[in-house]
Amino acid sequence: MTDGPLPDATTVMPPVTPGAMPPGAHGGEQMPSPRRARRARQTAAQQRQQPVPPAPTAAPYGIRPGAPGDRPAGDFDNLFREEAAPVPAPAPVPEASAEGGRGRGGRGAGSGRGGARRRHSDGKGARMPLPVIAAVVVGCAVVGLGAGALMFDSGSSGDGKGSEPVAAASSRPPAAPSPAPSSEASAESDPAKRQAQALDRLLEQSNERRGDVVGSVSDIKSCDNLDRSARKLRAAADDRRDLVDRLEKLSVRELPRDDDLTEALTDAWRYSAIADDHYAAWAKQVKSDKYCVDGKAKATKRAGRAERASERASKAKREAARLWNPIASRYGLPTRTSDRL
Structure with missing residues (x-):
């Protein structure tokens, strides 16, 4: 009986972890053996029962390996903020079987450093410094208080009737029509x-x-x-x-x-x-x-x-x-x- 894929061998494939592929697997795709398929199913069952392990030491493709705070601060970071904002940690990737694609993870680790630096530098450029945010908030509050004081002063001046709410003034009934012209007014026109x-x-x-x-x-x-x-x-x-x-x-x-x-x-x-x-x-x-x-x-x-x-x-x-x-x-x-x- 030849080694061939079982009917359920491909239904549940465990995630590929870095360093899981054997050497020489880059040259072509080989069909898994029954033993490997059973081992993959056991590993997947254990992963569903156990909590997600911490992030692997080798980062996947597009993410720089190491903790976010490992990169030394740039020369100009301290000019705009007191301390660097922490970069959120990448989402954890489930472990794969030992036979998984080790070479694939190796390739991602090498190429992920540049992408992580680009995304980290882009995020830093788009973030507004904390002093600037505080200045904008304080300026808006001062402008709002000044406008409110002007409206209160203009409403309370005069005969005291200006302090009535706008809604109350707008809900008043329409003014009565002007009375008919008196005899004196009609005499002036005649x-x-x-x-x-x-x-x-x-x-x-x-x-x-x-x-x-x-x-x-x-x-x-x-x-x-x-x-x-x-x-x-x-x-x-x-x-x-x-x-x-x-x-x-x-x-x-x-x-x-x-x-x-x-x-x-x-x-x-x-x-x-x-x-x-x-x-x-x-x-x-x-x-x-x-x-x-x-x-x-x-x-x-x-x-x-x-x-x-x-x-x-x-x-x-x-x-x-x-x-x-x-x-x-x-x-x-x-x-x-x-x-x-």
């Missing part, structure tokens, strides 16, 4: 409304003396309070003339039929002033017993002139009210009757 408002204030002042005029005329007819009635009537006449002067300086060009409205108001106040003057003169006449009989004042020419002027003033007031009320309704202003002008 010159006609602005002129109507100015004229309305003038009309309001024209009615202030109405009570004094009516009361004074009633006293004159009954011969009472004649001097006081005359003073009130003359003061009312002066006010009517002042209204006419102020109306002439007031611009109402943007109002409908501004010329007719201005003419009606001018006639109303001018004739009212004329009537007040005649009533005041009539009061002076009634002080005489000749014009006051049995507590009643006699009608005189002054009284007649006052009545006619008052009628013309009332007619002009009715026309002015007719022209004014549509304007007042359009711009939300109070309407007026003739007796309020």
